Amino acid sequence: xxxxxxxxxxxxxxxxxxxxxxxxxxxxxxxxxxxxxxxxxxxxxxxxxxxxxxxxxxxxxxxxxxxxxxxxxxxxxxxxxxxxxxxxxxxxxxxxxxxxxxxxxxxxxxxxxxxxxxxxxxxxxxxxxxxxxxxxxxxxxxxxxxxxxxxxxxxxxxxxxxxxxxxxxxxxxxxxxxxxxxxxxxx
Amino acid sequence: xxxxxxxxxxxxxxxxxxxxxxxxxxxxxxxxxxxxxxxxxxxxxxxxxxxxxxxxxxxxxxxxxxxxxxxxxxxxxxxxxxxxxxxxxxxxxxxxxxxxxxxxxxxxxxxxxxxxxxxxxxxxxxxxxxxxxxxxxxxxxxxxxxxxxxxxxxxxxxxxxxxxxxxxxxxxxxxxxxxxxxxxxxxxxxxxxxxxxxxxxxxxxxxxxxxxxxxxxxxxxxxxxxxxxxxxxxxxxxxxxxxxxxxxxxxxxxxxxxxxxxxxxxxxxxxxxxxxxxxxxxxxxxx
Numbered sequence: 200x201x202x203x204x205x206x207x208x209x210x211x212x213x214x215x216x217x218x219x220x221x222x223x224x225x226x227x228x229x230x231x232x233x234x235x236x237x238x239x240x241x242x243x244x245x246x247x248x249x250x251x252x253x254x255x256x257x258x259x260x261x262x263x264x265x266x267x268x269x270x271x272x273x274x275x276x277x278x279x280x281x282x283x284x285x286x287x288x289x290x291x292x293x294x295x296x297x298x299x300x301x302x303x304x305x306x307x308x309x310x311x312x313x314x315x316x317x318x319x320x321x322x323x324x325x326x327x328x329x330x331x332x333x334x335x336x337x338x339x340x341x342x343x344x345x346x347x348x349x350x351x352x353x354x355x356x357x358x359x360x361x362x363x364x365x366x367x368x369x370x371x372x373x374x375x376x377x378x379x380x381x382x383x384x385x386x
Numbered sequence: 387x388x389x390x391x392x393x394x395x396x397x398x399x400x401x402x403x404x405x406x407x408x409x410x411x412x413x414x415x416x417x418x419x420x421x422x423x424x425x426x427x428x429x430x431x432x433x434x435x436x437x438x439x440x441x442x443x444x445x446x447x448x449x450x451x452x453x454x455x456x457x458x459x460x461x462x463x464x465x466x467x468x469x470x471x472x473x474x475x476x477x478x479x480x481x482x483x484x485x486x487x488x489x490x491x492x493x494x495x496x497x498x499x500x501x502x503x504x505x506x507x508x509x510x511x512x513x514x515x516x517x518x519x520x521x522x523x524x525x526x527x528x529x530x531x532x533x534x535x536x537x538x539x540x541x542x543x544x545x546x547x548x549x550x551x552x553x554x555x556x557x558x559x560x561x562x563x564x565x566x567x568x569x570x571x572x573x574x575x576x577x578x579x580x581x582x583x584x585x586x587x588x589x590x591x592x593x594x595x596x597x598x599x600x601x602x603x604x605x606x607x608x609x610x611x612x613x614x615x616x617x618x619x620x621x622x623x624x625x626x627x628x629x630x631x632x633x634x635x636x637x638x639x640x641x642x643x644x645x646x647x648x649x650x651x652x653x654x655x656x657x658x659x660x661x662x663x664x665x666x667x668x669x670x671x672x673x
Contacts, residue, residue, distance in 0.1 A: 217439075236578045236597075240590035268587050270594070271432050272578035273544035277552060286545075290435045297437060308586040315430075316437055319445070323427040325396035334585050342588065345627055349664075353623065356662040358401050367425045371495035375448065378491040379440040 206257040213291045219276070219284030225249045231275035231285050241265040245275055245285050248292075261299075266292040267308035307334045320373060323366030328359065388515065391453030391503070392420035393471070395464035395615065396428050401623070402464075402615035404659020408644035409463055409508065411653050415524065416516050420461065423452045429467045431616075432582055443484070444491045446474040450505065451497035463508040463644070465614035466581075469541035472505045507542055509613045509643060513557055518564040526652040528566025532671060534646065535572040535607040536562050537598070539617040543576050552576070561643065562611060565650035570605035574598050579620040592631050595620050599628060599636045609671060610640040618642060625665050639665045 204212070211221045225246075232244035242263045243251065251260050269289040276286045297309055314333040318326060331350070335343050353359040366372065398406035413420050426449050435442045450471055453460040460475075462468050478485040479501035489498055512521065536558035543552045555576070559569035579598060580591030598621060602610055612618040622640040629636055641660070648658040655661065655672055 236594050237580075237583065237587070237590045239593070240587060268583070268590060270540075270578050270581040270583045270591070272540040272581065274540070274576075274578065277544050277546060290432075294435075294437065294439075306586070311582075311586055312437060319428045319430065325428040325431070327400060330585075338588070345630070349623060349626070352664055353401060356664070358403055358662055360400050364399065366427050368495055372427055372445075372448065374494035375444055375491040376441060378494060379444050379487070380438050 206255040206260070207252050210252050210288070210291065210295070213295060214284070214287060217284050217287030217291060219287060220282045222249050222252055222283055222288060224281045225253070225283060226281055228280060230278050230280060234274045234278050235269075236272060236274065237268050237270055241268045245289075249283070249285075249288070260292070261296055264306060265289075266296075267306050305337070307337055310334070318363075320376065322363050323369050323372050324364050326360075326363035328361075329363060387417050387419040389419045389421055389458055390461040390506075390511065391456055391458035392422045393426055393429075393449055393453070393460055393462040393467060394422065395462055395467040397464060397615035397619075401619050402642075404645060404662045405463055405615055405618070405642040407657065407659035408642055408648045408653075411657050412644045412648045412651065415648075415651055415653065416512070416520070418511065418516065421456070421458065423449060423456075423460075426452060429470045431466050431470075440487065442470075443474050443478070444488055446470045447478060447488050447492060447499050448495060448497060450475050450503055451492055451499040454499060454503040455497065459504045459506055459511075461506050461508055461511055463613070463642075464616070465507065465539055465541040466616055468505065468507040469545075472547060473545075475499075475501060475503065475505045507613070509542065509558065509561070512643075512647070513561055518560055521561065521647065522564040525565050525650045527650055529562075529646065529650055529671075530566050532567045533570050533606055533608045534562045534567040535570050535602045535605060535610045536575060536643075537572065537610050537612050537617060537621070537640075538576045539612070539614050540576065540578050540581070542613060558611070558613070558643070562646070565647055567646065567650075570602075570607055572601060572605055572607070574601040579617045581616055581620070584620050584624060589631075591620065592624065592628050595624055596628050596632055596634065599625065599634070599638055602638050603636065607638055608668060609646070610638060611643045611646055612640050613643055622663060622665050637665060639663055639667045639671070641667075641671075 229246045232246045243265045248265050266289040273286045429446050546552050562569045580594040583591040645658045
């Protein structure tokens with residue numbers, strides 16, 4: 200008989216390979232929330248989010264912008280007295296949401312990640328100008344103009360190349376990736 | 387000359403071109419031979435780990451395996467690349483099943499990873515392999531009276547790599563003092579610059595940069611010294627946008643540590659990529 204996992208069990212399994220203690224060991228002390236430099240921009244503090252996972256509030260967790268507002272600075276992780284890899288949890292939730300195509304609307308993060316990965320599959324290297332269209336269109340007019348201004352200033356300083364570089368053994372790189380994950384449209 | 391397997395990272399060919407130039411100039415002067423890894427690929431920054439861990443480890447492992455094939459330490463000037471490579475190397479060493487899986491993928495490019503290579507940040511090589519004294523001895527134009535905020539950022543210090551001090555490290559300040567600069571007490575030195583949030587959550591990232599700039603200004607900083615392209619770009623390129631967003635008036639230059647060391651060693655500013663900044667340098671820095 201198949202056993203249906205609770206959401207919090209799913210998340211714990213997801214973090215099996217990330218190191219650190221399971222989220223169920225959280226003592227709700229709030230050190231993470233007090234340490235996080237981006238907490239003011241999160242729907243829920245990391246402490247709240249962990250509490251919500253424990254309470255199996257799957258829909259609310261998936262709708263939260265918290266893990267897409269994480270800058271991966273690892274400050275919470277190194278200070279967590281329960282030894283939870285909180286940054287790893289944020290990455291885990293991003294993957295959980297990306298693979299299920301479930302996330303809060305109006306987020307730039309998921310689309311940016313997708314473009315980034317596709318770009319690397321095309322060339323083997325990151326190339327900033329190719330990424331800009333994925334996010335500037337979501338900015339307001341003022342921000343978009345500001346971004347264009349910055350980009351042209353960088354161009355005139357010789358900091359913005361016109362063409363992306365390609366690695367030589369790109370086919371091998373793609374084959375490597377095919378050996379670990381299904382690529383779908385990105386191949 | 388000691389040889390190192392050099393992994394520049396993608397930014398060194400674009401936004402951080404001056405980091406690349408000053409790295410090559412200063413290492414040559416200090417007797418370090420950086421050999422660029424053949425056909426290296428992007429390490430994925432944070433994006434690969436948003437998608438899949440195996441995918442991320444595989445792409446990072448390819449670069450380490452290239453260094454390993456040459457029998458050289460893997461050295462990178464980018465803190466993001468450094469952290470990705472450091473932990474990929476460590477996890478693969480600790481987990482033979484994971485290593486077997488990744489090595490099956492690497493075989494598609496005739497590579498294998500045994501975990502025999504050391505992954506190091508360029509700053510670490512300057513401090514441990516060259517040393518403060520040797521750098522001081524090469525200093526012909528000490529940065530006397532220049533107040534430097536030595537900014538570590540996140541990924542060099544966190545997560546902790548090997549039992550080292552991470553709440554209040556001092557080695558970067560010591561390096562700046564070795565070239566004659568006055569290292570200010572920069573309390574925000576390991577606080578995050580916002581990283582990729584500059585793209586995905588602009589407001590949050592600008593706010594994070596604002597706090598760093600405020601702290602630097604409170605310490606009457608002349609220049610912020612950086613060790614990572616991402617930190618430098620957020621602090622320097624986006625300073626104008628911080629000023630617009632918050633009505634501030636910051637004009638604090640940010641230079642890579644290799645540029646400051648290069649200046650102190652008397653290397654011509656142009657060869658260090660100086661002049662490519664968006665925040666102008668104060669004349670005293672170049673005097």
